[in-house]
Amino acid sequence: GCIISGGDVDRSVLSPDVLVDKWAKVEESILFPHGRIGRNAVIRRAILDKNVVVEDGAEVGVNREHDLARGFWVSDTGVTVVPKGVRVKAQ
16 A cells, blocks of 8 residues: 655556655555655646655646756656656655
């Protein structure tokens, strides 16, 4: 199962062993197994592969230029893909 510890998950698919921490927001996204979403993190229209850790306060899918600068792939329709094992730091 997953643990959603005070975060908000809306129109998303979470795989087993995903943790969404307090005050985090996950919208229209797919999170693969063993993902960790830190406090106050925002995930919007994104696909996070296995073992992705999004640190406290980090954002994915909010700012296209920031996502591209970090080496993430962003589709023409605005879906951000984070490869497996990546640790997303707050900027």
